[in-house]
Amino acid sequence: MRKIYFLSDHSGVTAETFGHSLITQFNNKDFRQETLPxxxxxxxxxxxxxxxxxxxxxxxxxxxxFATLVRKDLRLxxxxxxGLYLDIFDVFLKSVEKELQQESAQKVGRSHGMSDxxxxxxxxxATNFALTNDDGGFNQNYDEADVILIGVSRTGKxxxxxxxxxxxxxxxxxxxxxxEELDQGMLPKFLKEQKKKIFGLTIExxxxxxxxxxxxxxxxxSTTQQVRYELREAEKLFKRYSIPYIxxxxxxxxxxxxxxxxxxxxxxxx
Amino acid sequence: MRKIYFLSDHSGVTAETFGHSLITQFNNKDFRQETLPxxxxxxxxxxxxxxxxxxxxxxxxxxxxFATLVRKDLRLxxxxxxGLYLDIFDVFLKSVEKELQQESAQKVGRSHGMSDxxxxxxxxxATNFALTNDDGGFNQNYDEADVILIGVSRTGKxxxxxxxxxxxxxxxxxxxxxxEELDQGMLPKFLKEQKKKIFGLTIExxxxxxxxxxxxxxxxxSTTQQVRYELREAEKLFKRYSIPYIxxxxxxxxxxxxxxxxxxxxxxxx
Numbered sequence: 117m118r119k120i121y122f123l124s125d126h127s128g129v130t131a132e133t134f135g136h137s138l139i140t141q142f143n144n145k146d147f148r149q150e151t152l153p154x155x156x157x158x159x160x161x162x163x164x165x166x167x168x169x170x171x172x173x174x175x176x177x178x179x180x181x182f183a184t185l186v187r188k189d190l191r192l193x194x195x196x197x198x199g200l201y202l203d204i205f206d207v208f209l210k211s212v213e214k215e216l217q218q219e220s221a222q223k224v225g226r227s228h229g230m231s232d233x234x235x236x237x238x239x240x241x242a243t244n245f246a247l248t249n250d251d252g253g254f255n256q257n258y259d260e261a262d263v264i265l266i267g268v269s270r271t272g273k274x275x276x277x278x279x280x281x282x283x284x285x286x287x288x289x290x291x292x293x294x295x296e297e298l299d300q301g302m303l304p305k306f307l308k309e310q311k312k313k314i315f316g317l318t319i320e321x322x323x324x325x326x327x328x329x330x331x332x333x334x335x336x337x338s339t340t341q342q343v344r345y346e347l348r349e350a351e352k353l354f355k356r357y358s359i360p361y362i363x364x365x366x367x368x369x370x371x372x373x374x375x376x377x378x379x380x381x382x383x384x385x386x
Numbered sequence: 387m388r389k390i391y392f393l394s395d396h397s398g399v400t401a402e403t404f405g406h407s408l409i410t411q412f413n414n415k416d417f418r419q420e421t422l423p424x425x426x427x428x429x430x431x432x433x434x435x436x437x438x439x440x441x442x443x444x445x446x447x448x449x450x451x452f453a454t455l456v457r458k459d460l461r462l463x464x465x466x467x468x469g470l471y472l473d474i475f476d477v478f479l480k481s482v483e484k485e486l487q488q489e490s491a492q493k494v495g496r497s498h499g500m501s502d503x504x505x506x507x508x509x510x511x512a513t514n515f516a517l518t519n520d521d522g523g524f525n526q527n528y529d530e531a532d533v534i535l536i537g538v539s540r541t542g543k544x545x546x547x548x549x550x551x552x553x554x555x556x557x558x559x560x561x562x563x564x565x566e567e568l569d570q571g572m573l574p575k576f577l578k579e580q581k582k583k584i585f586g587l588t589i590e591x592x593x594x595x596x597x598x599x600x601x602x603x604x605x606x607x608s609t610t611q612q613v614r615y616e617l618r619e620a621e622k623l624f625k626r627y628s629i630p631y632i633x634x635x636x637x638x639x640x641x642x643x644x645x646x647x648x649x650x651x652x653x654x655x656x
Contacts, residue, residue: 127644178485207477211472212470247520274513
């Protein structure tokens, strides 16, 4: 099995994102992946080099290393291992320095560090908003919302709202469509008033059944008939009110979130 | 103001992460940032080129473009703009292809696409776990937890648990330390039994006051005396039980999460 490393002088989030974008382009499932974050001294870097070389010796397969190290001296050290060393900073930092006619700070922890209390608070407040306005919520302070997701149970509303809050600082509420709305084919008044903020989520019946059965094996909730009914009526409702919606069956939370921002023209706040 | 673009044929998450890691190395706040996701046809790519060129004409400053486009024909098109075009795939894809002796799939949406229902469900279940085990929760099914965060109110427990769930599929519970635990200097029995999973969060008194005052302007909750008392007793408690802990004052949710996984040796599940 080929070893894949994600190396970073900080949290490792960028190195993982960078590496995943490349390795997922290969239909190879035989990767052993490991993240080594907080490599911020020469000693730690040397230990990592030994570890990589040991891997190489044992497997006779060259490890692939996705790295984001800000400090040049550490990059040069890590580059001496027997792995294939690919580093964002190695390749792009010079171009950006040249373009901006400015030297880079070479300070770790900037990208996912705490830039300022303002954006930290944004993120926390957006998360609180998502939590208090989850699943219909108590307050329904939808005036403050940037977006309100609607859909039947288990279409991905909650994780999408939380992701929008944590990743982008967006105030996202969600409201579940239940038999009440579906039978009447109508949205409640307080939602109709916010029509421009509403976005619908739907999913294929087969997948929804699969997801619901994991939660509640028996009962009407996960029968084919109920699931089909709910989704059909929800989609009718989206169309009646001209609410944009997407099918979440084969797309990830990142993609749902990004599409919502894109289609509703909502600006990122972080 | 210099324009910064994040271009992608998919959600744009990788392009944003990539670009932020570089531009945060410059002490320049005068950037106008824009993400253009889902550039997946030649026509869309041509429109983007026009938009970039218009920016260049208007500001006489060359836009910097961080891009992650899987399709080579689209990269070649985007490269014709007057901006500085920096693309992860342009630079690294060949090296990885050569190393793996395999051609890349050139399929969009792999990195943040839905790879399989298994990992989707992991993520959703981890998010549900975080929600039901937030703030002491009802169930306290800590046997299932990968990690249990403890700390006084507003030290970042909830957003960190949610981030751990969404980003890594980790089951993270959290338990607030209140006057009950702090006065007695003891953890409840059900927590002592899970000592190996516990991780503490603390923060500087000044910052905690600042955060608490945003939530509740008046009352004991955000007085200097109360905040100092709680934090002092919480840290004593961490030390008494040898619980690892970190100060979250100047670090981000990403970094807190990564340090927890690192120090507790918890494997990422996504």
